[in-house]
Amino acid sequence: MTWLTERIALSTRGDGHIVDLTPKIRELLTQSGFQEGQVTVFAPGATAGVTTIEYEPGLVRDLPLAFERIAPRDGYYYHHETWDDGNGHSHVAASILGPSLTIPFSRGSLILGTWQQVVLIDFDNRPRHRDMVVQFNGE
DSSP: OOEEEEEEEEEOOOOOEEEOHEEEHHHHHHHHHHHEEEEEEEOOSEEEEEEHHHHOOOOOOHHHHHHHSSOOOTSSOOHHHHHHSSSSHHHHHHHOSSSEEOOOOOOTTEEOOOOOEEEEEESSSSSSEEEEEEEEEEE
């Protein structure tokens, strides 16, 4: 097995902004020449996470609202006592979601469901530049 590490640079709006990473991951997989293996997508930082969703307008609106119920922006967070940056909810939501996802691939194609896309969710309270890590392990 061979390893290859790539990056996806992007800018987000924060506040639950969801970015579909699937087309870029597919492009990187094609460029890698790998046919069989797995790819891990990782969001460095503590206020964003990676998951899969059906990337459609309704769910793109629903998911941030669900996280708002779990970790409300106007809630009290001890994190604010440490840094006073107002993004305690961002850290909680990102911690619940998790920073990475591993997807298998076969015959040079990601193994995803018909309506399943890989997304970044940026929970921070401000726009951010994200430098995603995409690491392939395959042959």
